[in-house]
Amino acid sequence: MATLNMVQAVNLALREEMERDDRVLILGEDVGQDGGVFRVTEGLLDRFGKGRVVDTPLAESAIVGTAIGLSLYGLRPVVEIQFLGFIYAAFDQIFAHAARYRNRSRGRYTCPLVIRAPYGSGIKAPELHEESSEAFFCHMPGIKVVVPSGPHAAKGLLLSAIRDPDPVLFLEPTRLYRLIREEVPEGEYTIPIGKARVARQGDDVTVIAWGSMLERVMKALEPFNAEIIDLLTLSPFDSETVLGSVEKTGRVLIVHEAPRTCGFGAELAATIAEEAMLSLRAPVLRVAGPDVPVPLARLVDYYLPDAARITAAVEELLRY
Amino acid sequence: MATLNMVQAVNLALREEMERDDRVLILGEDVGQDGGVFRVTEGLLDRFGKGRVVDTPLAESAIVGTAIGLSLYGLRPVVEIQFLGFIYAAFDQIFAHAARYRNRSRGRYTCPLVIRAPYGSGIKAPELHEESSEAFFCHMPGIKVVVPSGPHAAKGLLLSAIRDPDPVLFLEPTRLYRLIREEVPEGEYTIPIGKARVARQGDDVTVIAWGSMLERVMKALEPFNAEIIDLLTLSPFDSETVLGSVEKTGRVLIVHEAPRTCGFGAELAATIAEEAMLSLRAPVLRVAGPDVPVPLARLVDYYLPDAARITAAVEELLRY
């Protein structure tokens, strides 16, 4: 079995799925000849040709809107938004259309499409290249949101996303792209959308994270007896796994890099406060990015949740 | 003192502020000759002329983007997005630009602009005319979000919004436009952004609402000893008032018409679970729209939170 990083794992998933299903097409800026700015689509143009790996003009709304049309027509487009920070121009297409065609037509027309986007901070890139705005898309009925935390999850989840009958936003944490290598099987395996993974079992505190924060949390909390949940799907999220763990530990920390206010941590905390209140022995804490735009390189270390903040929060929880 | 409905109150605020400050301009679709589709800008074109009340082409991104340029130049544009459901095309301009110019330029350039948008359900209008997507904008550092619940608040808050040095989204609940009349003083009064209003004092339970839900909550809960908080500003919200009340009552219900998942209620619940956990005697409940696109007229009564659901939730809380 090959040891791959996340770029390679996503590339493998795309290649295999395109071989298996000729309805799968790729569209995006620089995804063809260039193989994508992170090289995620490298080699696919050569293998599948221009009809299936389509370099587009520079227009995010059009990339998503065209994918909607392709999917209405019965194809399964996988589009790349070069960085999540450029998806906002496609917000209308995603929310007013991709999310609603099924409902609007009572199932007659559907949008089985995937939007892949590199996201997250910590790569010292220019403005808008390090956004973590996943929460917006979790407030969109009709859309699913998936965030792998490593190469193995990336491949299995991407296959599920492409096969999903509904639109899926698939967020790839850029900081992890080449940071982690894992064994990634060739061929068929899927990881179901909507299921979280208990990344480490533990008893004293439940820590919930996703994407690049998972790696931070795992490292930072080695000395603790913490149950660490890798959420994997944010929408619809796996409340069963979350609530089960909270009932066991009675203490919860949520870690995300997006700004705190109205980040996805808010929904997790609210769900816990609504459905597991009686199990709680301590406040539900969030370690999150502050309510500021992601800063440029020289301030970014103050922005991203780090081991010190994560440990401090867990220690605080354990004092209850 | 005149008794006005919300349309008239907003109109009065605009007129007075345009008289007071010649930096204030209005832009939007049909805001001029037609006076706006809800007549909120009626009479302003005649009074202030085409240079200050500008009918625009049909392009929401341009309306907001142009307002950004006007505000960078030192003016104080107040733009109307005809319905909140059409703001998504301007999402990029709002989030990538209006919200960030101050931060990006370390204060050298700023965007003191107001985006007014009719919003909310219950007017039997076509698709996308009844959205309640306020939560998106509360996850945008750099933006403020204000929601009046009646004519008096509308005028006072709009004056504050126009004078605010930062971009403000000002959401006008369409269901209330002509439903409620209140005494609205002519001339100068402002209601500060960032402060909630205790709409009714009470002891047993804290109920938080805003916009058109406030009216529903007030009516539904007459028989209860509930403290009802009219949030007024969602971002930055008045956590002091909220937490103070929760400490007193120990029970919280949040009511909003937006879909439950990642609605603004999530942030309120999360904040309470984080900062007032020890005062809580019951789970933090949300009565919200379900996770579906706002339906058309024939299903809408099933969508919007109503008196039955609000009362049932309060009764549930009181059982703890």
Place this chain on the structure above:
Amino acid sequence: MPTTILETFSVSRLDILNPEGDCDEELLPPLSKEEIVRLYELLVLSRAFDERALSLQREGRIGTYPSIRGQEAAQVGSAYALQPADWIFPSFRETGVHLTMGYPLASLFQYWAGDERGLVCPEGLNILPVSVSVGTHLLHAVGAAMGARYRNESIVMAAYFGDGATSKGDFHEAFNFAGVYRLPVVFICQNNQWAISVPRGRQTAAQTLAQKALAYGFDGIQVDGNDVFAVYRATRDAVDRARGGGGPTFIECFTYRMSHHTTSDDADRYRSREEVEEWKSKDPILRLERFMEKRGLAGEAARREIGQRTRTAIDEAVRAAERMPPPERRDLYRSVYAECTPRLAQAMEGGGNGDA
């Protein structure tokens, strides 16, 4: 400044049938008598449907409704040039297109009464749900066209929109993509001179809308949108070109919105009655009637019969629509995803802490 001229362009206009019912024989498309009478019947049906919808709205039996009065030829003429297998991406003011393609009348009434089920397009037709968000659906036509091309299916996409839509960014992006990939799309703009209260001249400083195609490397043409022959001919040519691999075309149908924007609007606030009067004389149905009279097609008796048939169909459709059982509470949740999320399933069962 003396400089090199790199390119020259022109934009033209097609007129065939004038308001008096006279036509340019050379330009007249090859339509049989039956087809011409059929076109007439579709125009009449469109107008009658519209009138009924307006009166149902006044009676509170349907919701807000956008009249198509004056635009019947633009809609019928263009849709008539399409094949049943072609896909249509309408905005919200294309009732005449629906009717021409054979969309069930009852479904249309049902939809305007606020019931999503009216948008379920019958099998065998592909008319996408109306796009309320102006201009945003053009991209879907482009994507579907890319799909047809990829699958080697000779299906053409027709995207309908108004003059106001030409200002939207998505209009631009859709035209640009269609040009770059030379896709089989026909962009059909009903320039009815108004976008609610904003007149065409303040929507863009371009002399015509048709010339906007020049920015994307394909052809645009203006046609008399009240002339069903001109609209039909221009569309048929564009459809043929698209089907033959010749890429997209932009057709500006120069027409007029005779009524208010919708039943919620009051057009007297912003436009003159004289302007409306002037356009009355250009009525698309009247001129076809005159043409038929001159040619001895569909005399009074035939026309009466058409009127009768139309009314019967509409009456039946209204009855059918109003007989349909209302949607159920569970319909609120059912179609958001292929399978309900746990939270939706819980809400559907009435659970979820006060969820509906």
Place this chain on the structure above:
Amino acid sequence: MPTTILETFSVSRLDILNPEGDCDEELLPPLSKEEIVRLYELLVLSRAFDERALSLQREGRIGTYPSIRGQEAAQVGSAYALQPADWIFPSFRETGVHLTMGYPLASLFQYWAGDERGLVCPEGLNILPVSVSVGTHLLHAVGAAMGARYRNESIVMAAYFGDGATSKGDFHEAFNFAGVYRLPVVFICQNNQWAISVPRGRQTAAQTLAQKALAYGFDGIQVDGNDVFAVYRATRDAVDRARGGGGPTFIECFTYRMSHHTTSDDADRYRSREEVEEWKSKDPILRLERFMEKRGLAGEAARREIGQRTRTAIDEAVRAAERMPPPERRDLYRSVYAECTPRLAQAMEGGGNGDA
């Protein structure tokens, strides 16, 4: 199809100084010798800055950097036609514009090293922060132009962008608004033939970018973007027109991105070396040098002195930038709003349950 021609249009191109350094005397704009030498110095400074930035990036002293090599004339020539009071809305590849307007060199290095404070434009100039999001800032120029018009201030807005930006919806909406309101904006596109790996021919099917202005009812012109005189002249004319109330102009500077897209890119993956070689012979600086030689302007000694001055200025700027104290943690919070929200204030003080 025989139809009426409604309008004809053309799009032209301006060339003044050719690669050999010969120029069309009639078209040569009225520039003094000093001004010509100044233009030359600005070109040299731009290139030298660029080279230094590239080497600083290689040494890890600044972050990702987009080279302007090859585009110096398009930037210097256009900016030179502006007044200091005019406002500039740059994209991220306009270093030559900044330098021409007198933006502090040290600030530029500071910005590219990842410090927002480098974007604080000094008083007396109005160069807006670079827009990383392609094409979205054109609307801000339009809005500011509306502001200038409203205030009766004769200030012109210059908006800079690339060929890729012409595909964005905001490009369209900005051009349309500028046309409708006839605003004092000059839209300056550096068509450097590439948007990362996408060549101009696949960005749009239009023969030229300049012709896109036709869709909005104003003029577009293509100029040789490697010809500082042509760029200057076209911009000056456009600026004069804008200032005189004549509305917007679109200038397509036909140039070439000689380097990779940015320091993170590898252009060899997608374009041929021959293409790059071919453009080398069209170098904008070389041809001005040849021109000056022929005219006896700025001989070798003068040029050496210019080189020297330039290097000194750059050295000093790098030193100054690197001497600046790093931003503080509190800078993260300070500028989000005029006044910190309670939550931001708490975070700034290190509170807030584990906030930074």
